[in-house]
Amino acid sequence: MTQPTAPDLPRRAWVEQVMGLPISVHVRGDAALSSSVERAVVELFESLRRADQRFSTYRADSEVSARRRGEAVRPSADMLEVLALCDEARRLTRGAFDPDLPSGFDPSGLVKGWAVERASGPLRKAAGGSDWLVNAGGDILLHAEAGRTWRIGIEDPRSPDRTLRALSLSRGAVATSGHARRGAHITDPRTGRAADGTVLSATVVAPTLLWADVYATAAYVRGVQALPWLGRADGARILLVRADGSLLSTFGAGTVRGPATSAAASART
Amino acid sequence: MRRVTLWIVSTVAALVLLFSYHTSTGAAGGSQAAALGSSTPGTSSSGSGGSSESSGSGGSSGSTGSGGSSGSGGSSGSATTQGTSGTFTGSTVDTRWGPVQVQVTVDSGKITDVQAVVYPQENPRDQEINAYALPVLHDEVLDAQSAQIDAVSGATVTSDGYISSLQAAIDAANLKS
Numbered sequence: 466m467t468q469p470t471a472p473d474l475p476r477r478a479w480v481e482q483v484m485g486l487p488i489s490v491h492v493r494g495d496a497a498l499s500s501s502v503e504r505a506v507v508e509l510f511e512s513l514r515r516a517d518q519r520f521s522t523y524r525a526d527s528e529v530s531a532r533r534r535g536e537a538v539r540p541s542a543d544m545l546e547v548l549a550l551c552d553e554a555r556r557l558t559r560g561a562f563d564p565d566l567p568s569g570f571d572p573s574g575l576v577k578g579w580a581v582e583r584a585s586g587p588l589r590k591a592a593g594g595s596d597w598l599v600n601a602g603g604d605i606l607l608h609a610e611a612g613r614t615w616r617i618g619i620e621d622p623r624s625p626d627r628t629l630r631a632l633s634l635s636r637g638a639v640a641t642s643g644h645a646r647r648g649a650h651i652t653d654p655r656t657g658r659a660a661d662g663t664v665l666s667a668t669v670v671a672p673t674l675l676w677a678d679v680y681a682t683a684a685y686v687r688g689v690q691a692l693p694w695l696g697r698a699d700g701a702r703i704l705l706v707r708a709d710g711s712l713l714s715t716f717g718a719g720t721v722r723g724p725a726t727s728a729a730a731s732a733r734t
Numbered sequence: 735m736r737r738v739t740l741w742i743v744s745t746v747a748a749l750v751l752l753f754s755y756h757t758s759t760g761a762a763g764g765s766q767a768a769a770l771g772s773s774t775p776g777t778s779s780s781g782s783g784g785s786s787e788s789s790g791s792g793g794s795s796g797s798t799g800s801g802g803s804s805g806s807g808g809s810s811g812s813a814t815t816q817g818t819s820g821t822f823t824g825s826t827v828d829t830r831w832g833p834v835q836v837q838v839t840v841d842s843g844k845i846t847d848v849q850a851v852v853y854p855q856e857n858p859r860d861q862e863i864n865a866y867a868l869p870v871l872h873d874e875v876l877d878a879q880s881a882q883i884d885a886v887s888g889a890t891v892t893s894d895g896y897i898s899s900l901q902a903a904i905d906a907a908n909l910k911s
Binding site: 491598603641642643 | 883884888899904909
């Protein structure tokens, strides 16, 4: 059960606060110390700041805020792209993801993944041959070279300083939605109320962070009802932590059930 | 390890200045996430039984090694229109094997260093391991498989929760130039 690790490779991390979140970037391999990676990380943070300026619901001067006020502003190319993705997300999640909340237009649940994917482009190129990951407030986009993986711990929603399981991943994204840290901050668009609490957190592994994030939100809102259709979503795998402490997951060969506190083998890709 | 020399009593106020924006700190100039200092926790966090460095005037008295205690954090620093600078210490995160406390150094609104100032003193390999991974620092982050964890996926970690998070502990081990 030992995982391939890369303890001997050079590794470097950066952390900045963007979009009100801590964003961690880790690079592992020869490129970790290169100036081109350094520049790509700088670019990454700058790109995220630009996205925040356009899409923040907390900034009065953002394009999203103007839209929320009903101002007749011609949408930017970025906004048009996000609006199209929101439509697709609403359709694919049967309405469990919906940017039109009772409080107004709020695409935040999609923009973070979208922005991180885009911002990571230069890093993906600069880190060629090395491993990298971006952790945006608990939602992670990653890449590892052949034969290596990143070990991703899934936070215990009942005790955020602990992890329940670990995943070894070489590419793709992991996103978790839940009530930890911020209280019941995810709203069910069907009711306008916080999600019902039958599920404490939902973790989704998917090829892209955008869809991992959207599906995790949907799975948290819909709970176990999401499994039948989400289980068939393109390349997505799900781990639900239920209020009674049990785990429900689509990792592995089939649906795996077990108590959250068991020391069973970690979910694998 | 730098020792905190000036403790601001109003830790909360200082942390609010730094971390509790809902918008980003994007106005801060420059974008290089500089990495200062070495990350070698423990050289001055002395003593067996998990003594805490936060026993100064800014924090509560130190944690004890066996479960359940929590020393509150302290900070030293300044806030200017260019961004906050200083050293900020998170509250102690209790783990099965002892308290972990993370200290974050900020220069003009940028995190430049993350270090563990309190960490478990005992070798976790000697302990019974259950399903939980614990923030044992440096190269020893254990999960159910006794393997290293590189990052943590969880419900959105806000900036004010970051310094007490497992992810911060992992970052601390790798923020070096």
